[in-house]
Amino acid sequence: MKTLLSFVQFAPIWVILKLFKIIPIEPRSRILGRLTGGVIKILPSIRKRADDNLALIFPDMAIGERLNIRNNMASHVGQTLGEILFNEDYAAQTKRFHASGPGIDVLKQCKAEGQGAIIVSGHFGQWEAIRHYLMAHGMETGALYRPTNNPFYEKYFLRGIKRAGEPIVPRGTGGVRTMIKTLRSGGFMAILIDQRQNDGQDLPFLGYNAKTGVAAAEMALKLKVPLVPVFATRAPNGLDINIDFQNPIEPTDAVTMTIDANQRLESKIREYPAQWFWVHKRWLMK
Numbered sequence: 389m390k391t392l393l394s395f396v397q398f399a400p401i402w403v404i405l406k407l408f409k410i411i412p413i414e415p416r417s418r419i420l421g422r423l424t425g426g427v428i429k430i431l432p433s434i435r436k437r438a439d440d441n442l443a444l445i446f447p448d449m450a451i452g453e454r455l456n457i458r459n460n461m462a463s464h465v466g467q468t469l470g471e472i473l474f475n476e477d478y479a480a481q482t483k484r485f486h487a488s489g490p491g492i493d494v495l496k497q498c499k500a501e502g503q504g505a506i507i508v509s510g511h512f513g514q515w516e517a518i519r520h521y522l523m524a525h526g527m528e529t530g531a532l533y534r535p536t537n538n539p540f541y542e543k544y545f546l547r548g549i550k551r552a553g554e555p556i557v558p559r560g561t562g563g564v565r566t567m568i569k570t571l572r573s574g575g576f577m578a579i580l581i582d583q584r585q586n587d588g589q590d591l592p593f594l595g596y597n598a599k600t601g602v603a604a605a606e607m608a609l610k611l612k613v614p615l616v617p618v619f620a621t622r623a624p625n626g627l628d629i630n631i632d633f634q635n636p637i638e639p640t641d642a643v644t645m646t647i648d649a650n651q652r653l654e655s656k657i658r659e660y661p662a663q664w665f666w667v668h669k670r671w672l673m674k
Contacts, residue, residue, distance in 0.1 A: 401541065405473060413477045414627060417467050421626070424466025428667070429459060438462075438666040445594045446661075460662035464622065472516050475548035482524040484628045485517050491616045491633030495576070499527050504571030504613045508604050508637075509620070510582035510653045511665035517620040517629040519552035519578055529576040530555040532563055534583070553578075564603070571611050578618075579604045581649055584669050589643060593650045594657065598670050605637070605645035615645060617652045621660055632656075 404423075408416050428434055438461065442454040471478045498505045507522075507529060509515050519529045533549065535558050536542045550556050555570055557563035567577050582593075585601040593600065608615040614636035621630045634652060637645045657664045 402544070405544070408470075409474070413474065413481065416474070417471055417478075418626060420470025421463045421467025424469055425459075425463030426466075428462040428466060434667050437669065441666045441668075441670065442661075444596065444671060457661045458666065461664070461666050464663055465665055465667075467622075467626065468514050468516070471514065473545065473548050475516065475520075475551040478516070479520055479523070479551055481627075482520055485521045485524075485620075485631055486628065487521060487631045487633060489631075489633040490635050491618060494614055494616060494636055495522070495527055495633065496525075498574075498576070498614065502574040504574050504611060505576045506571065506604055506608050506613055506615050507576060507578040507618050508581050508615060508649050509578065509618050510580050510657075511668070512582070512653065512656055513620040513622050513660070513663045514629050515580060515620055516549065516552050518618050518631060521620075521631055522576065523553045527576060529553045529578050530557065530567070530570055531578045532557055532559060532567065532580075534559050564607075567607065568611065571607070571613055581646070582653060582665075582668065582670065584671075589646075591643065591647055591650060593670065594654050596671050599672075600646060600650065602642040602646045605642040605649070608637075608645070609639055609642060612639075615639075615649070617649055619653070619656045621656065622663060 408420060411419065435458070438458045439454070442449075442457060446454060495505055495507075507518065509518060519531060522529045530553055531549065533556055536545060546556060555566055557566040570577055581601065581604060584599050586599055588599040588601040590597040591600040591602075592598075605615060607613075616636050617634045619632045619634075621632070622628075623630060637648045639645070
């Protein structure tokens with residue numbers, strides 16, 4: 389029964405994806421952004437969570453301005469997810485990705501010397517563009533991900549994100565082992581650090597403590613590989629992506645390093661609030 393329900397839930401998504409496949413990637417990206425964004429905006433639970441999070445972080449901001457951020461966020465996330473679901477086509481868009489920052493030279497040096505590296509980012513901007521850019525420049529990067537609950541969607545989604553680089557490993561003990569093996573062999577791995585981790589530590593994020601995993605920093609220290617924050621911001625035209633490869637985080641201790649990573653992500657979110665995924669259950673609210 390559960391399998392049947394999963395199929396019924398995925399069937400309309402599959403039909404939409406097949407129909408949209410015939411549309412060129414650039415208009416398809418915009419249309420999917422509006423369509424998926426519209427769905428996000430009308431779902432009460434998601435809309436409320438985004439509104440609550442925005443009110444928590446920006447209490448002095450006018451309600452109308454917060455609503456504008458939420459609505460723009462919905463369209464932005466819709467466009468990003470649409471691009472990820474068509475990752476094979478999106479891989480051909482790397483001419484629109486513009487890299488800057490000292491971190492890119494650090495990664496090039498790691499690649500040349502056969503040293504691994506960990507890239508940390510968040511659900512900000514077009515996060516998959518980071519791995520696409522690295523793949524296009526000879527630095528294939530795997531990723532840690534959280535499996536979805538729908539096996540039909542999972543197969544489709546997993547195939548898409550593998551197009552930007554492998555290995556793609558699920559969260560958990562097995563995934564950690566694969567990551568360590570990849571890093572020790574000179575590979576790169578990417579981790580998004582902005583989701584709530586129930587067994588994580590209470591660390592400051594956007595002014596409030598949030599349960600945060602420190603595994604990325606622990607792994608970087610253990611394996612003596614650089615921890616490089618990277619953020620991909622969508623340009624106003626909606627198609628160009630500016631990728632900021634920042635200086636590696638100084639290797640001190642896992643908590644201090646993770647706080648540094650959080651602060652760097654915070655800076656991007658405050659500058660471009662509509663490009664972060666405000667529907668995460670990031671903070672424990674009553």
